[in-house]
Amino acid sequence: MSATAVPRRRVRRPWLATALAALFVVVWLFPLYWMLNTAFKPRDEVLTPVPRFLPSRLNVDNFVIALTQTDFLVNLRNSVIVVFSAVIFAIVIGFLASAALTRFRFRGRRSIMISLLAAQMLPGAALLIPLFLIFNEAGLTGTYAGLILVYIGHVLPFAIWTMRGFFLAIPVEIEEAAQIDGASTWRILRSVLLPLVLPGVISTSVFAFITAWNDYILAYTFMKDSSMYTLTIWLASFSTVTKGTDFGAQMAASVLFSLPVVVFFLLVQRRLVSGMAAGAVKG
Secondary structure: OHHHHHHHHHHHHHHHHHHHHHHHHHHHHHHHHHHHHHHOOOHHHOOOOOOOOOOOOOOOHHHHHHHHOOOHHHHHHHHHHHHHHHHHHHHHHHHHHHHHHHHOOOOOHHHHHHHHHHHHHOOHHHHHHHHHHHHHHOOOOOOHHHHHHHHHHHHHHHHHHHHHHHHHOOOHHHHHHHHHOOOOHHHHHHHHHHHHHHHHHHHHHHHHHHHHHOOOHHHHHHOOOHHHOOHHHHHHOOEEOOOEEOHHHHHHHHHHHHHHHHHHHHHHHHHHHHHHHHHHHHO
């Protein structure tokens, strides 16, 4: 009996794991499905007493409202300028800082790492008022440069800590071999270390992009002019005190808001896989 009971348990466990995974996927995908469902519903079907899990007909009026009756293109431009600039600067600074903190020995290195960890642990809301006062005195509120600097400071500690782990996984002997061949420090960073930590750079850029793209409170606090608002503030404009919430248009706007994140991930996904393969081969 015991000889036959063990194989049965081994056969049942994959089915149980698959069922739990399927349930988990359904729970997480249902809000996405409901967002798409509501975005394509006619207005008279959005607030029905009995929920409709499929629209009676595909309707794009909500997308037309979101695109034509709002400043979508202006806010999209603002988000692209701010977010991409912040991500590029944060990744470059984070790459150089993590390389310095892992490959060089200098006084205060441990204190810097502790300070970065403490900055990462602090809630963003606790720093909002001090940051606003400092940036307001410097004349940076209501400018692209001010919001870009805030986003860089917001994601940089995590970027340094994440890429530091990838640097620590690289054997020092690889750099020593490059030094014996006559490579300079910058050549080693560019031609040896960068390909090996490329998966960490790309995964960190994905996190930084999503963090900056989804931010609302910093953009709303530091931007004064409505013509410089980002898409998160544009998304909140579909819910007002006087007119209520246009759920159909808001869900259509949410779909449009999510598309850049999906496109960015699809663009870097291939580079992420190729970078992992390159790092495995060169390591």
